[in-house]
Amino acid sequence: MQNLQPALSLPFLMVAVTAISILGPSMLNVIMVIGLLRWMSYARILRSEVLKISEMPYVRLAVVAGATRRHLIVRHVFPNLVNTLLIIATLELGTAVIFESALSFLGLGIPRPLSSLGTMLAEAQPYLYTAWWLPLYPGIAISLLVMSSNLTGDWLRERFDPTRRQL
Numbered sequence: 001m002q003n004l005q006p007a008l009s010l011p012f013l014m015v016a017v018t019a020i021s022i023l024g025p026s027m028l029n030v031i032m033v034i035g036l037l038r039w040m041s042y043a044r045i046l047r048s049e050v051l052k053i054s055e056m057p058y059v060r061l062a063v064v065a066g067a068t069r070r071h072l073i074v075r076h077v078f079p080n081l082v083n084t085l086l087i088i089a090t091l092e093l094g095t096a097v098i099f100e101s102a103l104s105f106l107g108l109g110i111p112r113p114l115s116s117l118g119t120m121l122a123e124a125q126p127y128l129y130t131a132w133w134l135p136l137y138p139g140i141a142i143s144l145l146v147m148s149s150n151l152t153g154d155w156l157r158e159r160f161d162p163t164r165r166q167l
Contacts, residue, residue, distance in 0.1 A: 025109060059076050094153075120135075
């Protein structure tokens with residue numbers, strides 16, 4: 001886990017801008033850069049969950065009963081990770097939308113003719129004082145998309161977390 005510490009301390013947007021500048025703006029490059037730079041949060045949380053699950057009594061009993069490593073992963077560990085993975089994915093979706101919009105706003109994201117909310121904001125910037133509603137709608141769309149993703153993640157956490165569940 002100590003190997004992830006330097007990578008987690010890098011400023012994501014600066015590294016993403018550098019990588020996209022080198023690779024060139026395209027949808028595939030944006031997806032690759034966001035995926036390659038954001039995997040560490042998944043790894044950190046899922047590793048701690050795997051360590052917690054592997055210490056559970058039912059996993060230890062399965063080891064004593066002679067379960068193979070594959071059986072332990074498929075039958076005991078992975079089903080308990082699915083909820084956590086789903087929650088992290090919905091929460092990270094908002095972060096990915098913000099970063100894609102920022103890259104597109106800077107002209108390094110998804111190129112034309114494909115549309116992006118960041119590109120819409122960038123194109124509306126010159127009209128900010130004369131037609132204020134042009135950047136308003138893409139900004140509201142980004143805000144609502146990120147907020148709905150975070151609220152969905154919070155709802156999923158409340159729904160699937162057995163310690164928070166009401167009986």
